[in-house]
Amino acid sequence: xxxxxxxxxxxxxxxxxxxxxLLGRAARRARDHVAACEACADELKTFEATADLVREKxxxxxxxxxxxxxxxxxxxxxxxxxxxxxxxxxRLRLRIGAAIAALxxxxxxxxxxxxxxxxxxxxxxxxxxxxxxxxxxxxxxLFADRFSLTSVAALAEAEQRxxxxx
Amino acid sequence: xxxxRVVEYVDVDLVRRTKTGDVEAxxxxxxxxxxxVYNIVYGMIGNENDAAELAQDVFVRVFDSIATLxxxxxFFTWVRTVAINVCRDHVRRRVPFRVESLDEKMSYDGExxxxxxxxxxxxxxxxxxxxxxxxxxxxxxxSLSGEHRTVVVLHHLEGMDVQDIAKALGCPTGTVKSRxxxxxxxxxxxxxxxxxx
Numbered sequence: 001x002x003x004x005x006x007x008x009x010x011x012x013x014x015x016x017x018x019x020x021x022l023l024g025r026a027a028r029r030a031r032d033h034v035a036a037c038e039a040c041a042d043e044l045k046t047f048e049a050t051a052d053l054v055r056e057k058x059x060x061x062x063x064x065x066x067x068x069x070x071x072x073x074x075x076x077x078x079x080x081x082x083x084x085x086x087x088x089x090x091r092l093r094l095r096i097g098a099a100i101a102a103l104x105x106x107x108x109x110x111x112x113x114x115x116x117x118x119x120x121x122x123x124x125x126x127x128x129x130x131x132x133x134x135x136x137x138x139x140x141x142l143f144a145d146r147f148s149l150t151s152v153a154a155l156a157e158a159e160q161r162x163x164x165x166x
Numbered sequence: 167x168x169x170x171r172v173v174e175y176v177d178v179d180l181v182r183r184t185k186t187g188d189v190e191a192x193x194x195x196x197x198x199x200x201x202x203v204y205n206i207v208y209g210m211i212g213n214e215n216d217a218a219e220l221a222q223d224v225f226v227r228v229f230d231s232i233a234t235l236x237x238x239x240x241f242f243t244w245v246r247t248v249a250i251n252v253c254r255d256h257v258r259r260r261v262p263f264r265v266e267s268l269d270e271k272m273s274y275d276g277e278x279x280x281x282x283x284x285x286x287x288x289x290x291x292x293x294x295x296x297x298x299x300x301x302x303x304x305x306x307x308x309s310l311s312g313e314h315r316t317v318v319v320l321h322h323l324e325g326m327d328v329q330d331i332a333k334a335l336g337c338p339t340g341t342v343k344s345r346x347x348x349x350x351x352x353x354x355x356x357x358x359x360x361x362x363x
Binding site: 015016018019020021046047049050051053054055057058059060061062063066067069070071073074075 | 189192193196197200201203204205208214218221222225226229230299300303304306307318319322323340343344346347348350351353354357358360361
């Protein structure tokens with residue numbers, strides 16, 4: 001037999017029962033009670049009717065002019081898109097372009113490195129000194145050839161020393 | 167063919183056209199979903215001015231990022247996620263304030279007093295019964311706390327299930343169910359005069 005105490009207890013659970021929040025013994029007790037007690041069954045119906053009423057009447061009308069505001073923003077040429085991302089096809093083309101540009105840079109860098117004038121070696125510096133000396137000496141004419149031979153010998157010696165062969 | 171499928175096909179076509187920059191196609195998408203978006207935003211924010219501003223933000227963000235949408239048939243599910251995220255960002259940025267329930271006790275000179283929102287409308291006798299019920303429902307929803315209002319709107323108005331709401335809001339399903347139960351209890355009490363038993 002249902003008692004007033006049962007009804008008070010169950011009514012405290014009806015909100016959770018209507019949302020299917022009760023588990024195990026509490027759920028069974030609420031279900032059995034509502035099946036047997038007309039007053040509590042009516043009470044449960046008011047929870048369901050409230051949800052129906054909210055669904056039926058709860059929606060509001062959006063403000064007039066909402067589209068105009070959105071339209072003005074999306075068509076404003078001065079605006080930066082909030083989350084701008086190009087389309088998939090465009091993204092692929094951009095990636096290919098970036099890869100080609102990177103490859104071109106690598107090739108250009110490599111070429112410029114190969115063509116770059118090498119810094120003068122020790123041998124070159126010695127050669128420059130001797131050639132200059134030869135030019136000065138050849139003005140007199142008498143020791144020009146001898147000076148030239150000495151210069152070439154000194155050059156070869158310096159080159160070999162630099163290469164670690166001596 | 168079900169109505170849902172037809173909607174999806176129409177959406178897919180409009181989404182594809184919008185991706186090419188077709189603003190008229192986007193306007194059609196806007197017209198189809200503006201009410202739902204506005205109600206989600208209003209439900210989560212509870213303020214008309216902010217809701218209008220944020221609803222704009224949602225649609226602008228949707229337009230800007232529509233190229234990233236792969237599942238075109240699930241357009242509105244995606245829009246709804248955008249709307250929820252925009253609102254959550256807004257709430258996070260907003261200076262926190264305490265939401266008081268109209269049912270909370272307030273006292274003056276040691277005596278409890280009842281607090282009510284002034285209704286600027288003319289008396290119910292001059293309004294249609296339908297309109298008056300609608301206003302009562304809106305007032306009741308407005309009086310809920312932000313957390314309760316959000317789950318009520320997403321579940322009862324938007325038709326989302328508890329798991330999806332929990333995922334969208336980043337909280338356990340038990341929390342969503344509990345909020346729904348407390349909210350329904352409060353709504354039932356406030357709308358007792360309008361509910362047919």
